[in-house]
Structures are given as structure tokens and as C-alpha cells.
Amino acid sequence: MLYKVIHIGQSIKELVDQKGITIERICNFLNKDEEFVKTVYESNSIDTEVLLRWSKLLEYDFFRLYSSHLILYAPPSAVNKSKEKSDKAPQFRKNIYTQEIKDFILKQIISGEMTQADVIKDYSIPKSTLHRWLQKNQP
Known part of the structure; x- marks a missing residue:
């Protein structure tokens, strides 16, 4: 999956098709009509509650x-x-790389689409972190 451009409706539709969920079940679960579901499939973005x-x-x-x-x-x-931290907003760790992110980046390097230097420059991933991922990924 390319993370740069996210078409959430398309992603939802693909997963619905993959799982084989019926439109009736979707409408019942969301308490919406079929037209709403079709609108979601065509949407680039949707409400967070939805x-x-x-x-x-x-x-x-x-x-x-x-x-x-x-x-x-x-x-x-x-x-x-x-240095000031807001007590109101939760503070998250700055670099949490999911396995999906690691796989995406490693795939870019292995396929030759990007070099290690490109990844470090474009995504601001530390060199040592990238090398560790590559070492763990070796057969």
C-alpha cells in the first residue's frame, strides 16, 4: 500500500470485498442506507466516528x-x-515504526525503487535504525 495518498473509501471497499461482507450487514451495522455506503466508497475522507x-x-x-x-x-x-509540554494533549513517542512501515520501506529498498540514502533523506529515518531493519530482514 502506498501511504502517501490515502483514499479511505477505496481502502474500505477493498476490505469489504476481500471479507465478502454483504451490503445488508453493513447497512444494519452502521444504521445507514445503501446510498450512504456507496458515498463512503467514493469518498477520499470520512468522519472519524464513521x-x-x-x-x-x-x-x-x-x-x-x-x-x-x-x-x-x-x-x-x-x-x-x-521544552514546554501541554498537560492537555497526550504526548506520544516520536518514532513508532509499525511492521507495515518497516515492510514498506524494506520493499522499496529491495526492489531498487529507493536507495538507503533516499530512505534516510526522504523519511528521516536514522541510519542506524534502517541498518538494523536490514540486518534483521536478511535470510
Whole structure:
């Protein structure tokens, strides 16, 4: 999956087709009509409450697609880091690479689409981290 462009409706439709869930079951679970479901399939983005319902129905974390996008294409900046921490907003670890992210990046390198230097530059992944992934991935 390419994480740069996320068409959530298409992703939902693909998983529905893969799992073979009927439109009747979807409509009953979401308490919506068939037209709403078709609209979701065509949408680039949907409301988070609706996405949460889809995630529960399909037993898949669609929010992870967006987290993966943030990790790959909007890594935390080393510049302008404030020492002040807000008590209101939860603080997350800055670099959490899921197995899907690791597989995606390793696939890019192995297929020759990107070099290690490209990955380090484009995704701001530390060189030592990338080398560790490559060592673990060797047969």
C-alpha cells in the first residue's frame, strides 16, 4: 500500500470485498442506507466516528493508515522543539515504526525503487535504525 495518498473509501471497499461482507450487514451495522455506503466508497475522507464504526465492522484499524502517513511523510522536526509540554494533549513517542512501515520501506529498498540514502533523506529515518531493519530482514 502506498501511504502517501490515502483514499479511505477505496481502502474500505477493498476490505469489504476481500471479507465478502454483504451490503445488508453493513447497512444494519452502521444504521445507514445503501446510498450512504456507496458515498463512503467514493469518498477520499470520512468522519472519524464513521471510520471508527467501519474499523469495528471490518476488524481493521483504518486510523493506522493515517499514522503511517504521518510517520513517513511528516516526521517530527528536530527544529523548534519546545521544552514546554501541554498537560492537555497526550504526548506520544516520536518514532513508532509499525511492521507495515518497516515492510514498506524494506520493499522499496529491495526492489531498487529507493536507495538507503533516499530512505534516510526522504523519511528521516536514522541510519542506524534502517541498518538494523536490514540486518534483521536478511535470510
